[in-house]
Amino acid sequence: MAKKTQMEYVEIINQKKLECQAMGWVWFELNAKELNEEIEPKVSNVTAVCKAMLETMLEGDHFIVEPKIKTKVSGALRVRYYVDNLSAERRTYAEANA
Numbered sequence: 001m002a003k004k005t006q007m008e009y010v011e012i013i014n015q016k017k018l019e020c021q022a023m024g025w026v027w028f029e030l031n032a033k034e035l036n037e038e039i040e041p042k043v044s045n046v047t048a049v050c051k052a053m054l055e056t057m058l059e060g061d062h063f064i065v066e067p068k069i070k071t072k073v074s075g076a077l078r079v080r081y082y083v084d085n086l087s088a089e090r091r092t093y094a095e096a097n098a
Contacts, residue, residue: 003045009052012039013081017056021083028083029064033075046075053079057093058086 004012013030020028036049050073061081067074 001043003043004040004048006048006051006055009035009039009049010055013052013056017081017083017086020081021086026082026084027080029078029080031065031075032077036075047073050074050077053077054093057081059091059093059096061093 012035016028016030030053032046032049032053035053036043036045039049050071054072057079058081061079063078064080065076065078066072067077
């Protein structure tokens with residue numbers, strides 16, 4: 001069974017955002033290791049998970065646990081995503097912090 005791709009994780013994270021928004025939540029947090037274990041038990045795919053988590057960050061989202069390494073690829077990575085405004089107008093985290 002092939003590991004999930006970064007794009008598949010982007011889709012999974014975006015789906016989680018929509019589900020949380022539909023429940024009226026303002027924000028939710030994701031941890032890379034926990035998400036990896038939830039989606040692919042017994043498969044280590046932290047690199048794809050972390051890259052997808054970073055790619056889906058929007059302006060205003062922030063790190064709860066930010067790994068010290070430059071790539072931020074670590075099972076410890078934890079991000080708080082704000083889902084009260086998922087407008088396409090929002091800049092990505094990378095654009096907002098360039």
